Amino acid sequence: MSKNCVNVGLIGFGTIGAGVVKLFSRSAELINRKSGVKVALKKICDIDIKKSRGIKVPKSMLTTKAADVLNDPEIDIVIELIGGYKPAYDFVMAAIKNKKHVVTANKALISKYWAELKSACMKNSVEIMAEASVGGGIPILRGIDKGLAANRIKKITGILNGTCNYILTRMSLEKMDFGAALKEAQKKGFAEADPTLDIEGYDAMHKIIVLSNLSFGANVREKDVYVRGIKDTNAVDILYADELGYVMKLLSVAELDDKGINVRVHPAFVEKSRLLASVNYEYNAVYVKGDAVGETMFYGKGAGEMPTASAVLSDVIYLARNISGEKKPRFKSAAGKGAAVRIKKLDDVRSKFYLRFSVADNAGVLASIAGILGKNNISIESVIQKARHAHEKVPVVIMTYEAREADMKRALKKIDSLEVVKQKTVFYRVV
Amino acid sequence: MSKNCVNVGLIGFGTIGAGVVKLFSRSAELINRKSGVKVALKKICDIDIKKSRGIKVPKSMLTTKAADVLNDPEIDIVIELIGGYKPAYDFVMAAIKNKKHVVTANKALISKYWAELKSACMKNSVEIMAEASVGGGIPILRGIDKGLAANRIKKITGILNGTCNYILTRMSLEKMDFGAALKEAQKKGFAEADPTLDIEGYDAMHKIIVLSNLSFGANVREKDVYVRGIKDTNAVDILYADELGYVMKLLSVAELDDKGINVRVHPAFVEKSRLLASVNYEYNAVYVKGDAVGETMFYGKGAGEMPTASAVLSDVIYLARNISGEKKPRFKSAAGKGAAVRIKKLDDVRSKFYLRFSVADNAGVLASIAGILGKNNISIESVIQKARHAHEKVPVVIMTYEAREADMKRALKKIDSLEVVKQKTVFYRVV
Numbered sequence: 001m002s003k004n005c006v007n008v009g010l011i012g013f014g015t016i017g018a019g020v021v022k023l024f025s026r027s028a029e030l031i032n033r034k035s036g037v038k039v040a041l042k043k044i045c046d047i048d049i050k051k052s053r054g055i056k057v058p059k060s061m062l063t064t065k066a067a068d069v070l071n072d073p074e075i076d077i078v079i080e081l082i083g084g085y086k087p088a089y090d091f092v093m094a095a096i097k098n099k100k101h102v103v104t105a106n107k108a109l110i111s112k113y114w115a116e117l118k119s120a121c122m123k124n125s126v127e128i129m130a131e132a133s134v135g136g137g138i139p140i141l142r143g144i145d146k147g148l149a150a151n152r153i154k155k156i157t158g159i160l161n162g163t164c165n166y167i168l169t170r171m172s173l174e175k176m177d178f179g180a181a182l183k184e185a186q187k188k189g190f191a192e193a194d195p196t197l198d199i200e201g202y203d204a205m206h207k208i209i210v211l212s213n214l215s216f217g218a219n220v221r222e223k224d225v226y227v228r229g230i231k232d233t234n235a236v237d238i239l240y241a242d243e244l245g246y247v248m249k250l251l252s253v254a255e256l257d258d259k260g261i262n263v264r265v266h267p268a269f270v271e272k273s274r275l276l277a278s279v280n281y282e283y284n285a286v287y288v289k290g291d292a293v294g295e296t297m298f299y300g301k302g303a304g305e306m307p308t309a310s311a312v313l314s315d316v317i318y319l320a321r322n323i324s325g326e327k328k329p330r331f332k333s334a335a336g337k338g339a340a341v342r343i344k345k346l347d348d349v350r351s352k353f354y355l356r357f358s359v360a361d362n363a364g365v366l367a368s369i370a371g372i373l374g375k376n377n378i379s380i381e382s383v384i385q386k387a388r389h390a391h392e393k394v395p396v397v398i399m400t401y402e403a404r405e406a407d408m409k410r411a412l413k414k415i416d417s418l419e420v421v422k423q424k425t426v427f428y429r430v431v
Numbered sequence: 432m433s434k435n436c437v438n439v440g441l442i443g444f445g446t447i448g449a450g451v452v453k454l455f456s457r458s459a460e461l462i463n464r465k466s467g468v469k470v471a472l473k474k475i476c477d478i479d480i481k482k483s484r485g486i487k488v489p490k491s492m493l494t495t496k497a498a499d500v501l502n503d504p505e506i507d508i509v510i511e512l513i514g515g516y517k518p519a520y521d522f523v524m525a526a527i528k529n530k531k532h533v534v535t536a537n538k539a540l541i542s543k544y545w546a547e548l549k550s551a552c553m554k555n556s557v558e559i560m561a562e563a564s565v566g567g568g569i570p571i572l573r574g575i576d577k578g579l580a581a582n583r584i585k586k587i588t589g590i591l592n593g594t595c596n597y598i599l600t601r602m603s604l605e606k607m608d609f610g611a612a613l614k615e616a617q618k619k620g621f622a623e624a625d626p627t628l629d630i631e632g633y634d635a636m637h638k639i640i641v642l643s644n645l646s647f648g649a650n651v652r653e654k655d656v657y658v659r660g661i662k663d664t665n666a667v668d669i670l671y672a673d674e675l676g677y678v679m680k681l682l683s684v685a686e687l688d689d690k691g692i693n694v695r696v697h698p699a700f701v702e703k704s705r706l707l708a709s710v711n712y713e714y715n716a717v718y719v720k721g722d723a724v725g726e727t728m729f730y731g732k733g734a735g736e737m738p739t740a741s742a743v744l745s746d747v748i749y750l751a752r753n754i755s756g757e758k759k760p761r762f763k764s765a766a767g768k769g770a771a772v773r774i775k776k777l778d779d780v781r782s783k784f785y786l787r788f789s790v791a792d793n794a795g796v797l798a799s800i801a802g803i804l805g806k807n808n809i810s811i812e813s814v815i816q817k818a819r820h821a822h823e824k825v826p827v828v829i830m831t832y833e834a835r836e837a838d839m840k841r842a843l844k845k846i847d848s849l850e851v852v853k854q855k856t857v858f859y860r861v862v
Contacts, residue, residue, distance in 0.1 A: 023581055023723050034580045131578075137724035139578020146577070147562075147570020149465045150454055150744035157862070218772040226777045237787060237857060240815070240828050244785070246861065255780070260773030262780050269785050269861040275730060278709045292454055292741035293568035293731060299706060300727035310723035313581035341649035342691030346657045349686070349693050354675070354700050356668060384671070397671050426668060430677065430700040431588070 003076070005038045006320040009069035009100075011091055012081030013046035013062075016105060016132070018053035019309030020079060025055065027313075034317045037324035045069050070094045077319050079312060080104040089113060096120045096128070101323070103315040105132035105308055111209035115219050127322075129315035134160065134207045135284045137307030138300035139314060144215050144288060151290030153215040156254045160207040162282040162302040163198035164230050164250040166190045168238075168267075169280040172247050177235045190282050190303075201229035201250065201265045208252035211286070212263050216256055220263050228266040241269050247277045347406035352381070352430035357396045357415070358423035365420045366396060376411035378403040393422040399430070434507070436469045437751040440500035440531075442522055443512030444477035444493075447536060447563070449484035450740030451510060456486065458744075465748045468755035474500050501525045508750050510743060511535040520544060527551045527559070532754070534746040536563035536739055542640035546650050558753075560746035565638045566591065566715045568738030569731035570745060575646050575719060582721030584646040587685045591638040593713040593733040594629035595661050595681040597621045599669070599698075600711040603678050608666045621713050621734075631660035632681065632696045639683035642717070643694050647687055651694050659697040672700050678708045778837035783812070783861035788827045788846070789854035796851045797827060807842035809834040824853040830861070 008024075010017055024031065024041050032038050042061070049062040063069070069078060070091060078095040080102060082088050088109050095102050097120070104110065110117060110130050121128050131141050135158070144153060159165050163185055170181040182199070185191035197203050205227050212220045230250050241248050246269035254263045270277045275297055279285040284302030289295050301307040359365045370380060384397040400408075412425050439455075441448055455462065455472050463469050473492070480493040494500070500509060501522060509526040511533060513519050519540050526533050528551070535541065541548060541561050552559050562572050566589070575584060590596050594616055601612040613630070616622035628634045636658050643651045661681050672679050677700035685694045701708045706728055710716040715733030720726050732738040790796045801811060815828040831839075843856050 019723075027581060027583070027723075030583065031581060137579075137721075138727055139574050142578045143570050143574060143729075146749065147573045147745055148568075148741065149748040150458060150462060150741050152458065152461065216772050218774070220774065224774045234857065236826070237785070237859065240785070240787065241859075243815070244813075244828075244830065246785075248859065251862065256772075257775070259779065260775035262775040262777060264777060264780070267859060268782075269859050271862070274862075275706070275709055278706050290568075290741065292450075292458075292737045292744075294735075294738055296569055296729070296731035298574075298727070298729055301725050304725075306723045307725055310579065310581050310721065313723075314578055317580045318577065341647050341687075343649070343651065343655045344688070344691040344693040346693060346695060348690065349695070351699075354668070354671070354677075356671065382675075384674070395667070397675075399675065426665065428668065428672075428679065428698055428700050431682065431702070431705075 003037065003324055005040055006035065006077065006323050007040050007042040007075045008077045008079060008316060009043045009045070009072060009075040010041065010079045010081065011045045011066055011069055012083070013044050013049070013053060014081065015305050016308045016312070017044070017046070017081045018055055019305035020081070020312050021053070021057060022055050023306065023309045023313055031313060031317060035320035035324065037320055039316065039320045042075055043069050043072060066091050070098060070100075075100060076323055077101045077103060077316060079316070080106060081312070082106075084108060085112065092117065092128070093120060096124050096126055099124050099126055101126045101319045102128040103312055103319070104128065104130050105312060106130070107133040107203070107206035107210055111206040112222065114210075114213045127319060129319060130210065131315050132308045132311035134210050135286055135298065136300065136302040136304060137310040138284060138286065138298050138302070139311070140211070140286045140298050141214055142314070143298050144211070148288065148290050148293055148296070151292045153288060153290055154256055155289040156208070156211050156215060156286060157276065158208060158211065158252040158286040159249055159276060159279050159284055160252045160286070160302065161198055161201075161204040161250055162284060163191045163195060164204070165279065165284070166282045167199070168230060168233070168248050168250065171233065171235060171238050172242065173280075175235065175239070178231070178233050199229050199231045201227040204250060204252045204265045208254055208263055208265060212254040212261060216254065216261050218261055220261070224263060226264040226266065230267050233267065244269070245272050246270060247272060249276065249279075347404070349405050350402045352402055353400045353408055354428045354430055355398045355400065356426040357398070357421060358393045359396055360420040360422060361394045362420050368418060368420070369396070369398070369415055372411050372414045373400065376407040378407055378411055434468065434755055436471055437466065437508065437754050438471050438473040438506045439508045439510060439747060440474045440476070440503060440506040441472065441510045441512065442476045442497055442500055443514070444475050444480070444484060445512065446736050447739045447743070448475070448477070448512045449486055450736035451512070451743050452484070452488060453486050454737065454740045454744055462744065462748060466751035466755065468751055470747065470751045473506055474503060476500050497522050501529060501531075506531060507754055508532045508534060508747060510747070511537060512743070513537075515539060516543065523548065523559070524551060527555050527557055530555050530557055532557045532750045533559040534743055534750070535559065535561050536743060537561070538564040538634070538637035538641055542637040543653065545644045558750060560750060561641065562746050563739045563742035565641050566717055566729070567731065567733040567735060568741040569715060569717065569729050569733070570742070571642070571717045571729050572645055573745070574729050575642070579719065579721050579724055579727070582723045584719060584721050585687055586720040587639070587642050587646060587717060588707065589639060589642065589683040589717040590680055590707060590710050590715055591683045591717070591733065592629055592635040592681055593715055594622045594626060595635070596710065596715070597713045598630070599661065599664070599679050599681065602664065602666060602669050603673065604711070606666065606670070609662070609664050630662045632658040635681060635683045635696045639685055639694055639696060643685040643692060647685065647692050649692055651692070655694060657695040657697065661698050664698065675700070676703050677701060678703060680707060680710075778835070780836050781833045783833055784831045784839055785859045785861055786829045786831065787857040788829070788852060789824045790827055791851040791853060792825045793851050799849060799851070800827070800829070800846055803842050803845045804831065807838040809838055809842055
């Protein structure tokens with residue numbers, strides 16, 4: 001089947017749905033180019049089509065009847081963003097039976113009905129894609145399935161729930177107790193009014209089931225997973241963790257050995273030197289161990305309107321490219337317009353700078369250096385000057401505020417020509 | 432074109448080449464399943480076909496003539512692993528002109544001849560894939576091109592050279608000077624006898640050019656890139672960095688704004704709280720900022736036989752799947768055999784444990800607890816017991832060595848039934 005337009009229908013016009021519509025509209029050209037075919041959003045279905053979502057949509061595109069999407073013979077791809085088991089299951093199954101590909105962010109649905117959905121897709125020769133169901137915008141399903149395609153996956157350790165990670169991070173870094181940190185998370189929009197699904201570990205459980213089924217080709221059910229949440233976390237254990245060289249994280253683990261796989265969700269002490277220990281606040285990360293690649297980690301925002309829309313649309317682009325039968329080399333669809341992208345000179349780049357001067361220990365030196373920096377639009381953030389032995393050269397370290405490369409080059413040339421400056425000044429950019 | 436066997440020819444039987452042959456042989460079933468077609472390694476070309484590579488290869492497969500691979504009409508995909516500009520360029524161009532797809536790990540080649548290779552591929556309707564050219568086994572090119580397909584990429588910041596990162600890590604963590612750290616890197620195989628390409632920043636430059644051309648659709652040339660290596664790094668600046676709250680890393684940066692892109696390679700001070708600051712030793716990481724996804728990071732081993740082979744074969748699988756015309760739903764090629772994967776019970780999982788007991792301050796308590804742990808095959812690594820107020824309940828914290836879940840469950844049940852234990856024992860797994 002080779003088509004010149006791929007039509008998409010969206011069911012669920014909530015926060016993520018609105019993000020998808022926004023990204024569709026603002027990046028239409030990019031999406032078409034990457035897909036090798038025009039991709040059009042044709043219909044949007046929600047029970048409430050009156051409420052404003054911060055994006056203009058033609059009235060004719062909106063409907064309250066899912067059947068208008070599911071039975072439209074022109075629609076090739078159905079995006080399901082209503083969440084939960086019912087009626088999402090019926091909508092997704094109807095779409096598959098009507099030979100439509102499905103993109104979903106619904107981790108509850110695909111963790112519970114993986115086997116059924118998989119077999120319905122096989123029977124109808126369509127695909128179900130769910131990049132957005134785990135790790136928000138992080139391309140983790142594609143990373144494992146395609147990027148690590150030649151590996152036998154041995155172990156997955158994920159920080160998969162942003163709410164819990166936010167709470168545990170605030171408890172660790174600011175010695176808050178659980179209740180106060182949960183309130184902060186709710187205030188910032190990182191936790192729901194009813195946070196049960198998150199803090200009791202069930203959201204993380206859905207996600208590790210999805211990852212396990214994909215990575216190990218397993219068929220893990222909820223009853224197979226040990227789940228312990230973080231709602232009983234006592235600040236005192238986080239203090240002990242710190243003292244012993246650990247931080248507490250809610251981990252989702254799936255591990256394969258010759259006896260099979262074990263899948264579990266629980267808070268754990270993670271050694272501070274491990275990269276996972278530095279994944280903080282609402283961020284997610286998935287550590288994957290493969291037999292060839294060794295240890296890898298994928299990191300990013302685990303939720304939110306635009307990160308999740310990014311994942312949904314990466315699936316749409318993948319499917320559109322397949323549907324269209326696009327077979328031209330990938331450069332055709334690279335992100336940009338080739339030589340049209342201009343190269344910007346370093347002179348215009350701005351950053352903070354670290355400067356180490358070797359100077360004669362002379363009262364006026366710092367003033368002359370500061371004067372030259374000032375004349376070149378460079379402000380000083382801090383100064384370290386340690387030893388002061390008369391008549392020896394001493395190091396003076398300066399951290400600047402953001403400055404232009406060209407200004408810094410000019411200033412250093414001038415400073416290095418001063419007689420009191422004994423060596424070429426050492427500089428590093430600071431990020 | 433729909434084929435039932437995809438044939439692969441390999442040019443370059445060095446370390447990475449040997450890794451590719453090993454992975455091909457040990458994971459044949461997986462590769463075929465993921466590709467949806469049988470993938471066969473048909474010919475291997477190298478100037479030296481006598482030396483042992485630690486893997487058995489039929490003599491008939493080996494040749495010293497590249498033409499035997501390039502002109503074989505049955506070969507669909509050529510893997511180029513000889514590196515450098517010449518004769519790699521001629522081989523790759525010949526393969527493309529013979530309508531063969533190319534997989535390469537050659538960053539020098541594709542950073543310098545990107546425009547030429549791209550246009551030759553377009554003309555001949557074949558693809559060139561180079562996942563292994565940047566970040567070893569990390570699926571970073573696919574991550575950006577496919578996983579973040581719906582994003583305009585704004586900024587890339589990479590730690591792309593394992594040699595430099597190893598040296599800077601040793602200098603930071605062990606206060607070594609540059610020369611000593613370089614020697615260590617050479618001893619461990621992380622630096623070449625002549626480390627110029629690495630420590631002067633040219634290897635990192637090649638890689639950031641590849642990433643820039645892919646992510647921004649640009650055509651960056653070597654002369655466009657500011658390059659500063661690490662060979663003049665003075666230990667004193669690393670100490671100052673530490674004092675000021677930073678670590679020094681060799682960064683490769685490509686940044687887009689409305690004036691165009693700037694591409695640069697230089698050592699920089701990175702704030703300790705940033706995840707990039709925790710990427711240590713020979714590991715690589717690429718931080719990518721997209722307009723929808725926000726900040727993401729990809730992490731893993733940037734070099735080595737098997738990680739690089741993992742990347743090469745992920746490209747081969749991608750191409751084989753396209754060549755075969757495989758269009759069945761992806762589950763067909765998932766990594767495993769569905770319900771055949773057994774679920775392993777938590778009881779058999781082993782980890783270290785943190786235990787916090789609330790006990791009466793009684794001289795014999797610790798002995799009873801230790802006794803019960805010992806009887807259940809649990810050894811104690813360390814104990815913290817702080818306040819000792821007579822007749823109050825006091826916390827006792829124990830870190831154990833690795834223990835079985837079932838043993839721990841049994842031990843805790845027994846301990847919690849002791850009269851001197853005043854509260855249910857708090858436990859966390861330690862990773």
